[in-house]
Amino acid sequence: MSNIGLREQAEAWRKADPDPSTAEELGRVLAENNAADLADRFAGNLEFGTAGLRGVLGAGPNRMNRAVVRRTSAGLARYLKAQVPEAVSRGVVIGRDGRRMSAEFAEDTACVLAAEGIPALVFPGLVPTPLTAFATLRLGACAAVMVTASHNPPEYNGYKVYWGNGAQIVPPHDQGIAAAIDAVEPANQVRLLPPAEARARGLWRDIPESMGEAYLEAILGLRLHGRGAEALSVVYTAMHGVGGVWMERAMKAAGFSRFHPVAEQQQPDGTFPSVRFPNPEEPGAMDLSIAAAERHKADLVLANDPDADRLAVMARDKDGALRMFTGNEVGVLLGHYLLTQGPKQAKPHVATTIVSSVQLGQIAHELGAAFDEVLTGFKWIANRALEREHSEGTRFVFGYEEALGYTVGSVVRDKDGVSAALVFADLAAWCQSRGVTVVGYLEEIQRRHGLFVGAQRNFTFPGSEGAQTIARIMEGFRREPPKRVGAYAVQTVKDYKTGALRLPPSNVIAFELEGGGRVTLRPSGTEPKIKYYFELKEIPLGAEPLAQARSRAEGRLRTVIDAFVALARERGQPA
Structure with a gap:
């Protein structure tokens, strides 16, 4: 998109932004003519991934803000009414954590749902994510929303969606909700029912403390x-x-x-x-x-x-x-x-x-x-x-x-x-x-069922350029899977993107190594990272101490990690 087209898109978003603070923020970016910042904010819409929406707080469709939350809530409400006829009687549970903007996002979600005729079943205070999932089943709700960014840094927030079975959404519901969001009007045109009116009409109901006791x-x-x-x-x-x-x-x-x-x-x-x-x-x-x-x-x-x-x-x-x-x-x-x-x-x-x-x-x-x-x-x-x-x-x-x-x-x-x-x-x-000791119990298990050592390496590549880097690495390994990783021959390549392994398609590749080892790589679903997972199996020699066998295995694992990272750099990962 040209810089002129990008600015026009940003201006339209700013005018439709119902939150004066993010509208002002976007105005400053436009005034500064920061093309890279603008391009990242408008690189696309936040998408439902491993845990619903999650992103950096700020203005624009590629950020977490009240405009995005209101449009998401409207899309969710309309999808629920189309898929679950009793949604208007069952309601949607809403919980929130203690992050910045969590209270505002939770209130906007409740007000939009109420305006759509779906009762908002709201935790009045801060709650853990599992309590929101628990309440979904206990209350017989058709869905739930938890406003949280889990373990992300403080500049993040998110919007996690549960289905009526108490579990996070899976296909086709994630794609269905995304399509419904795409069809929603600009954020400043999304209807909200004010909290007092929603309460008076029975469309905002506080979840009692007894839920926590249960x-x-x-x-x-x-x-x-x-x-x-x-x-x-x-x-x-x-x-x-x-x-x-x-x-x-x-x-x-x-x-x-x-x-x-x-x-x-x-x-x-x-x-x-x-x-x-x-x-x-x-x-x-x-x-x-x-x-x-x-x-x-x-x-x-x-x-x-x-x-x-x-x-x-x-x-x-x-x-x-x-x-x-x-x-x-x-x-x-x-x-x-x-x-x-x-x-x-x-x-x-x-x-x-x-x-x-x-x-x-x-x-x-x-x-x-x-x-x-x-x-x-x-x-x-x-x-x-x-x-x-x-x-x-x-x-x-x-x-x-x-x-x-x-x-x-x-x-x-x-x-x-x-x-x-x-x-x-x-x-x-x-x-x-x-x-x-608990460590001793783990060693009992390992002596009986095998000693496995593992490690993970994460590489962060933020922004739209980072997404291209991650895609280049993944496709590089698909085009040219290694025959060896260090001293170990690759026995099997599993590409989960094809959906041919009795699982839904996913952008994951696994290389199974001789001797029971495995290397797996995938992009994160919630952060701008690519993740590499490593595991090797070690067989202790006779009655040798497990600490000695573990030390030997961890030494072998380090050589595998170094060899694989070198292979990733050959396929486009920056040094």
Whole structure:
């Protein structure tokens, strides 16, 4: 598009923007004649990805703002009325986290839905994402909207959509909603029903506190051991998010009296003053938690991300040193614990994703449980669990993805960092009652079911040029798949874009290596990144210490990572 055409498009957007602050922001960009900034803001519309809409706050269709939220809500409402005739009686649940503009986005969503005749079932305060998903089922709503950007930096916000089954939307609903949004009038013409009028007409209903009580009662019922909590010392961080009050209530109700929140990060704060990137996986994000753990001599450290749908875990090894578990290790620990220590049931089912460790699948096979490997994104885990329950009568036990997302049972049809933390604390108390550390329990599993080591490398390429770079890398590997990655021959190439692997098409490529290794690459669905996932399997030699076998495996893994990054640079990745 020419600069003149771009400016005309921007002027039209500015005039239709219902928010004076973003209209003024766009006016400044136009006055400065910042062509690159303008081109990025109008590079396209934010699209539904792994978790609905998510983007940087600001003016323009490629940003998160009130204009985008109002048009999205109108499109969602009209799609729901076309697809779910009883939408006008069932309503839509609306929750929000503590980020900048979350309150405004949630109110706009409710007012647009009300104007369309769909009751808005609104949480009046801040809530974790899993509570919004939980309420969708409890209230029999036809859908839900959670205003959150999860673990993204403070300049982001988002709009996550759930279907009436309590799970995140999947095709064809995401494409259907997107098409409905495209047909919506300019934002300043979208009708809103003011909150007072919506309330008077029964189209804005506050969700009562009893919903939170029901959620806490349900997740407390997920524990298996339920004893020894008073002996375990736990440090917890909410990462400036909305999980703090819920984790504190859950842990105290479960008897974890030695529960120590990180005070500096316990209250919601959308500026995230103590962390640049509020993701427990990021360097430095856990520093305050580690310091608190040393002060309190804690056995266990639990961390949620800002909307409390993810969980990170640290625990002490036999020498008393704190050890951070990977997402795969937490998934294997929880999966094995629930399958072996939980009540015996017919047709247990566990699931994970194509970029997570293969170890849960091996454990499930050896324990006689049904297993699925699905596309990245928890929506696929939840919807696959529902499919198998309905068609085969399976009982969903556990699902996880390596990016710190876990769900236990069917209380919440999405990842839930609060209930996962509670169950992991139960696991840790069980380990302590056996005289074993959590690290020791993981080693028991690895000796029986195999030692797997993994790693991930992410490369960020922002803006429209970054998107082209990521596309160039992916297509480079499609055109010229490697025959070897370092010392390992590539035995199988799996290109999920074709949809030929019994899964919906997805822009993911996996290279299976000799000896049980795997390298997988995919663009992120929520950030301007390309992600590479690596895993190798190691067989310990006789009775050698697992630490020695792990060290050997990690050395081999580093050579694989270096070799693959070099291959990526040959295919267009900047140095």
